Amino acid sequence: MRKKVVIAVAGSLFLLGASKSEDVKLLEEAKRYFQPLPKVADSKENPITPEKVRLGKMLYYDPRLSKSGLISCNTCHNLATYGVDNLPTSVGHRWQIGPRNAPTTLNAALHIAQFWDGRAKDVEEQAKGPILNPIEMAMDSPQEVIQRLSTIPEYVELFKKAFPNDKNALSYDNVAKAIGAFERTLITPSRFDKFLQGDVNALTKKEKEGLKTFIEVGCAGCHNGPALGGNMFMKFGVVEAYWEATRDFVTLDKPTVPVDVGRFAVTHKQEDLYVFKVPSLRNVSRTYPYFHDGSVWSLEDAVQVMAKVQLGKELNKDQVEKIVAFLKTLDGEIPKDALEVPILPASTSKTPKPVR
């Protein structure tokens, strides 16, 4: 009996050793593709300062950046739901439905470019878009935004504090810089970062098998780097047309544009037809529905579609389950500060009235 126990223990230790070494191999392999998230996504052009972040958070939550006084950045990029609205495509001014799915603002500052088609170079440039988009926040002009903010003395002060070296602190560029600085703090470390930092027990066996499958199948070819995506453009539908593959999953309440030309609309180059920025997979289990058109709601389905149209592979149920288990290890923690709702300064008699 005692002998048996000894043998069993020795066996376990041996197995443990074997498993450890496999874990270490997987970790080494993973490190070739992925890096842990940085603490913040700082920028030389727009260095993060507490004053900018504070102001940027207020602007992010402030519906007065929209014509109607109803829609803020946080309406479509709701931090309670991981920086998205969980709608196929967003609802904007006067209930106009946008053409593309709202990507999460979480970790977005790490991407090579912004929007699905990469038409803005960074979060600062991105922030300028929706405010003026007539089907989103619908402000008429940068001047209208500045005029509105300039009637709110607390904002005037906060801009001066956030941009002490600017003669004209309250400018549309600085609105964008403040929001951008806030977004640069929206970094969400998860268990996967612990794994990448060397804690091989941070992931379960199944999650590690998922990671292995994710790499072996080829997903990591595009979804790599600290954000597992966001660092390249790629045609959606390398092997077959994406709209053929997603058609069966579409459960839209209202159909959107059936086929989206993607980055072609920006560059007008033939090779950019149906090309989109590879989305980050950080928090992907929470940022449903999927793809630029929000056509697919289930992560399992999305994984299947991607394998099929990008890699020409039909994954079995086990592979999909494992990959999804791995992807859920990317659900991270949103910085506490970002989740503290700012009390917004009051409008004054000079503040133009909202137009609904």
Add this chain to the structure above:
Amino acid sequence: MRKKVVIAVAGSLFLLGASKSEDVKLLEEAKRYFQPLPKVADSKENPITPEKVRLGKMLYYDPRLSKSGLISCNTCHNLATYGVDNLPTSVGHRWQIGPRNAPTTLNAALHIAQFWDGRAKDVEEQAKGPILNPIEMAMDSPQEVIQRLSTIPEYVELFKKAFPNDKNALSYDNVAKAIGAFERTLITPSRFDKFLQGDVNALTKKEKEGLKTFIEVGCAGCHNGPALGGNMFMKFGVVEAYWEATRDFVTLDKPTVPVDVGRFAVTHKQEDLYVFKVPSLRNVSRTYPYFHDGSVWSLEDAVQVMAKVQLGKELNKDQVEKIVAFLKTLDGEIPKDALEVPILPASTSKTPKPVR
């Protein structure tokens, strides 16, 4: 020189004495009308528990309580802007414009009844209204709400924890109870409470003059109690038709119903024609625009209109300024917990899709 100083000091002390005694008189007078806010607005029928409040906060912030998946309680009762949307009347499902101004949820649990016309007896009953109102959150039925929530396992668990004695914990009544329990914590003490608690220096000289004027002019006849309002119904336009008096101030982007019959629509009694619940003045400087129709944006104008149509008085500029200075001492502190955005649980494949 020394003599002069002595006399001056003695004079100051004398004046200080006189002023103190006046302060104490004012405090005694104020205490006849007003009481400090309680810590929470607890209820026998729905006692506050941490579990209910936690769940209620999540529901308050959750846009999935609306048909579109876009509108939460917090959309119109935005805690970043003191529990209101700062719009004349609210925007609801498919951009439908509501007929009345969204009252603040802050301190609302202290009122004798809910809605401008008092048609709901408490915050629990109130919470059931907008979710099902076709021009607000537009859910088809209580069943639809429950069905949606029942597909989200984390919510199922949270309801069990919040209502451990209920066989059927996930019910529409309990949705309302949880939201109600959360709202019962939305109490916002301010400097005026410190004054009422005996700190006569909590208000400035001007603010105290404003308080005195507020009482002398007659405002405190209706705006009294801990919420300075919310505890009685009163005809809007005792002396003259309110819509005549507000007409000049209307700067609506879209006209709403010109005349609102008020509580008459609830009771069908002649004496309830144009009768509304007296609104609380807590945080009033932040809950513009004013009145049931949001017709007046400036607090100064609102004070003038009230004096005119309720009391038949024309206030001078000095009186208005002082009253407004006093009213600003009612700007309170929103509980920190309420301002921490809850991370909402994920939908599942069974969760019905939003309909925009």
